[in-house]
Amino acid sequence: MISLTFKRASFISSCAGAALFLALHGAAAQDKDTLTPQQPPPLANAEDPATPAKELFGRKTVPALLASRTIGGYSKGCLAGAKALPINGKTWQVMRLSRNRNWGHPNLVQFLERLANQSPKTGWRGLLVGDMSQPRGGPMRTGHASHQVGLDADIWLTPMPERQLTRAEREELSATMVVAPDRLDVDPNIWTPAHLNVIKAAAQDTQVSRIFVNAAIKKALCRDAAQDRTWLSKVRPWWGHDYHFHVRLNCPADSPDCTPQAPPEHNDGCGGDLDHWFSDEVLHPKPSPIPPKVKPPMRMAELPAACRQVLVAP
Ligand SMILES: [Zn+2]
Numbered sequence: 001m002i003s004l005t006f007k008r009a010s011f012i013s014s015c016a017g018a019a020l021f022l023a024l025h026g027a028a029a030q031d032k033d034t035l036t037p038q039q040p041p042p043l044a045n046a047e048d049p050a051t052p053a054k055e056l057f058g059r060k061t062v063p064a065l066l067a068s069r070t071i072g073g074y075s076k077g078c079l080a081g082a083k084a085l086p087i088n089g090k091t092w093q094v095m096r097l098s099r100n101r102n103w104g105h106p107n108l109v110q111f112l113e114r115l116a117n118q119s120p121k122t123g124w125r126g127l128l129v130g131d132m133s134q135p136r137g138g139p140m141r142t143g144h145a146s147h148q149v150g151l152d153a154d155i156w157l158t159p160m161p162e163r164q165l166t167r168a169e170r171e172e173l174s175a176t177m178v179v180a181p182d183r184l185d186v187d188p189n190i191w192t193p194a195h196l197n198v199i200k201a202a203a204q205d206t207q208v209s210r211i212f213v214n215a216a217i218k219k220a221l222c223r224d225a226a227q228d229r230t231w232l233s234k235v236r237p238w239w240g241h242d243y244h245f246h247v248r249l250n251c252p253a254d255s256p257d258c259t260p261q262a263p264p265e266h267n268d269g270c271g272g273d274l275d276h277w278f279s280d281e282v283l284h285p286k287p288s289p290i291p292p293k294v295k296p297p298m299r300m301a302e303l304p305a306a307c308r309q310v311l312v313a314p
Helices: 018-025 053-057 106-122 167-172 193-203 215-224 230-234 271-278 306-312
Strands: 069-073 076-080 092-094 127-129 152-156 208-213 235-237 244-249
Touching (some): 053 306, 069 306, 076 306, 092 106, 106 127, 106 152, 106 193, 106 244, 193 208, 193 215, 193 230, 193 244, 208 215, 215 235, 215 271, 230 235
Parallel strands (some): 208 235
Antiparallel strands (some): 069 076, 208 244
């Protein structure tokens, strides 16, 4: 199914930092891309310290030829020696190839292959993989505040079709919205036990630190989970994430300069913990009379110093 009903020049993913975006634009749709994306023009002032880091990292098309390691934090860092997730596997396909974001720390690539191989046993045919990181990580020119260190991946809430998708389909195909129009629960016509199974399988992987899903999805997981509920603590509600779920891995052993995420709380995060997400102020935010402050883009000086080497490495 290819839907051409909406198209945007740039896409904004609703990962961390989505509140501002949602306040400005409403819920992020499943943004499309094109087979012939416009390449950014060469930078005239790459050495200027005022140049946003996203303009530098966003122009790197190949990984840094260095040992693989993650440097800095999920939303303020970069990635040396990235590996690509192959665009086709028996049980996965990479989407939006024009973005060149199927890069990650080897742990992320291995995790995705592991989860994909396991998927059919859970009733989910295979994974459609969205954004991972840029070839050298770092901030992106469009979308995502996080996904900077090769440890984050978006997985569509649409199972892989039986056939191999064409390049054009991978740009144009829409993922499936699983949240009901009233945002209070999942859409019962779309949500299946396999949705829970694939998210649970990801959460049970020992390398996974967090999974972000829409609050309505978390509510459904809380309701449908059987006795074993320990995995639920890793699955956290966040804005957006109604077409995909976002998996975040722990810092790899080979990366002493990786800033870890705080460990998840021990509770399952169900019940009253979710009430706030379904309050009127969250579901129907009032437009603010003062325009929200837009943070200036990150400069190289704000990233770990080692990211400079990642940027200039061959
Ligand atoms: Zn994400």
